[in-house]
Amino acid sequence: MAGVIEDFLVHRADQKLINRLLSQDGDVIRTTHDRLAADIGTAREVVSRLLKEFERQGLVALDRGRVEIRDRQAPTSVVQAL
Numbered sequence: 001m002a003g004v005i006e007d008f009l010v011h012r013a014d015q016k017l018i019n020r021l022l023s024q025d026g027d028v029i030r031t032t033h034d035r036l037a038a039d040i041g042t043a044r045e046v047v048s049r050l051l052k053e054f055e056r057q058g059l060v061a062l063d064r065g066r067v068e069i070r071d072r073q074a075p076t077s078v079v080q081a082l
């Protein structure tokens with residue numbers, strides 16, 4: 001049961017994170033994983049894991065204190081695949 005709840009919460013977090021990233025003007029967002037986590041109401045570890053997966057898929061590039069959106073069109077298909 002705990003696994004089902006965690007899967008549901010993480011899936012919701014990925015949608016919230018994508019929406020948060022895409023709501024910004026421009027493709028470079030100067031923020032931290034902590035700030036993003038606070039903004040979407042989840043743990044920093046969840047945001048870090050999701051961003052790393054987005055980076056692996058080529059959707060974002062990560063650097064200290066910044067997230068660069070590389071592909072604004074793909075996130076909706078990524079959320080469906082996660």
